[in-house]
Amino acid sequence: MSQPATRSVASNRGRLGWLLWLPPLIFLALFYFYPLGNILGLSFARQEGGWTVAFAQALASPSVLHILGFTLWQALLSTLLTLLLGLPGAYLMARYHFPGKAIIQALTGLPFVMPTLVVAAAFNALLGARGWVNAALMGIFDLSQPPLQFTNTLTAILVAHVFYNTTIVLRMVGDFWSHLDPRLEQAAQSLGANRWQTLRHITLPLLLPAIAAAALLVFIFDFTSFGVVLILGGPRYATLEVEIYYQTVSLFNLPLAAVLSLLQLACTLGLTVIYTRLSARLSRPLALKPRQITQRRLVGWRARLMAGGFLIFLLAFMTLPLLGLAGRSFYGLDSGRERSGEVQTGPTLAYYRALNESRRSALFYAPPASSIAISLGYAAATVILAVGLGLPAALALSSQRESRLSRLLDPLFMLPLGTSAVTLGLGFIVALDQPPLDLRASPLLIPLAHALVAFPFVVRSLAPSLGSISPRLRQAATVLGASPRQVLRHIDLPLVGRALLVAATFAFTISLGEFGATALVSRPEYPTIPAAIYRLISQPGALNYGQALALSTILMVVSAAGMLLIERLRIADVGEF
């Protein structure tokens, strides 16, 4: 791949390139490596004999190896299932025009922001012992016991993972696919290739960088899964992340927790190294095309039927559980009394009204409007930070793909995603404890921590597009007298405009969904929507549960609106320059 042309452009950008590395590296050093190193060191210091003994003990334990095996196994299964559902969806989104596409895109992104407890409740309303599906099956087949067992099963874990992560495949692969020149496939077909051969020899190889990037992210998310495994999987299943939490919080065995954290990091790193080696070989310069050229209408009843059928299935799976919840928030919940006929339940706005009044004049009560504002504020700050750091990193990676620094740093950029939230949260506590960096109880730490998770997403969303920009385009600009800055502004940025929006959307949703927030110290006077939901859902009483559902519904509406808004921003779509 090392064409002399690429080198000359790279060297032309030499000075700029160094500057590009700086912001992401400083950020990671301060808010990732420093806290992580600190807590790991401190944890091993609590072990007699130091880290070697801790490692020896952990790796000799059959239960640790068993947990590692299960963690890998469920992540692999979940990722394959996610691709199975996501790729056909990405194809439809990329290649066809049809009404309501933006809405579908936003709806399928909703699971990403929903707190796990709410998603668990949603699935239970659908698939639980007294859920709709079991009720229907019992009615049809006249059964006395619910036939489907959902709680505490591996199926529940897999279903929830697919539910959460399909949007990653839809967005990342879909976006890249929509810019592939369809004439390549048409040419293959006119040369006699059938559809299967075209897919296998033309489309898939071209798509691989995007598929690999999406699969990597999905895998790491599943691999480090916490809430889903804890709540839906039940006590018989544990991932490394769940075990780290258990060892840290329940048993206070910090040395073992540190070993497990490092094991999780090592797996993430190993996987990312394989990925970067692969993607270096896979990505090739392409002439990316504007979507107006690549997309067409669905023609013929068969195509419409198949596409429609698949989309309905996808939408039903991704939105029915959540819509069911939203429905319940408008409906009386006192199920016990409904059974005994004491009270007629019906449509109600009681839960929404209750959200707006503080019945107990609680100090930390916040009306929904202010928690929405606070959540959006953190999300906006996260988007700015993550994109502001991820864009230079992705640009540096793609323009200096062959340099040793680039090959070293690329896998490191993925690490925050594979890091245990509990461990890193404690890292912040021990490392950021003195001025000028005493951020432990500062509201600033929240967007910083969210940006840490969003940063790898931004880099991975941008890398496939940046990697496929033909070097000749940059050369031509340089030859015509464009400065490196102008090349960046007029070639790279417009060409990755869409990918930038995808990246911003991910950063936005990651922050709204509060990934790993439990590990941070929070300031109760700034309650985010998920924090308010947790507060309500963890108390008995219909009014509390109903309010939690109402607030979840508000969270869905806010995130859908936010995603649609970002979609509209259109920084610079291809074809508009």
Next chain:
Amino acid sequence: MYQPKNIYISIFAWFAVVLLAGCQPAQSTEPAPGAPTAPVSASPQELRVMTHDSFAVSEEVVAAFESEYNAQVQFIKGGDTGVALNKLILSKDHPLADVFYGVDNTYLSRALDEGIFEPYASPLLAEIPAEFQLDPAQGALPVDYGDVCVNYDKAYFSERNLEPPQNLDDFLDPQYRGLLVVENPATSSPGLAFLLATIGRYGEDGYLDYWRSLVANDVLVVNDWETAYNTEFSYWGGTRPLVVSYSSSPSFELIFAEQPLDEPPTASVVGPQSCFRQIEFVGILKGTEKRQLAEAWVDFMLSPVFQEDMPLQMAVFPVNQQAKLDEAFAKFLQNPEQPATIDPALIASQREQWIQTWTEAVLR
């Protein structure tokens, strides 16, 4: 056209809006209109109070303290009890807060072993029964208690003319087969309390046999209270009418019903040695520079004003004998006849061991 500034301007606008909105709740900590006004000589002194995530308090209660002591109380939530405690232990050298509220008797040993508290012999301890005062060194002072008991769905039993169970033994009765859902003691605080109740009742030698019989009688174990109560409990759309929760939960079902009820729809199994009493403590953190104000806050938490506010805010009950229980609770609250008790020193030394052997016996 390529207009990079648009996105930043819109994002920035959002951010500005939010910062403004974010400031509003903070203003609410100003003294309430009726509160006595303090001498406005100096700017208020800040007191940092770390709590677990379930902490809640009425606005005017805190305002009363703040105006009396010309203080500003900055609450910091550190996560679940265990997570918050770990954070304080790891930040001993540069304390995160001046006071910590929320460590309970199942975690107390970890806090005391790591020495995070400074002793304080509050005069209000005289109003608190000795059975709650578990730390002889008076680093951790009792604030409240709550009883972890099995709750049952009244309608389920009355519809079937089935007598509700009375005590732990009854859960082994075949007529209650498949009816009980409990939480995992390794991941849930009521789950651990219930395990301790069974150890208190059947002893260290007998509790594992009891649990094996429970498994034979088809007990369901889930990881968290929310799943047990909100999805498995029959009152809330599940199939099991018996759930490990708190003795305060039935009252909460009454107070927070969507439409007014005459009596709680659920009740607790409160037979002898069927419940475990969780006691929560407050302590002054070592290294605080606000020792005097911290003492005042601890006294305040033990005083009737704060104690009477707790039940409706946090569903826990006052340890101070002078505090009166809110009417909403007083009427229907069931008091366990004899909560199971275990020597705190024994909990301290055996806690991890019990959880691990329980996991081996019940889950594997």
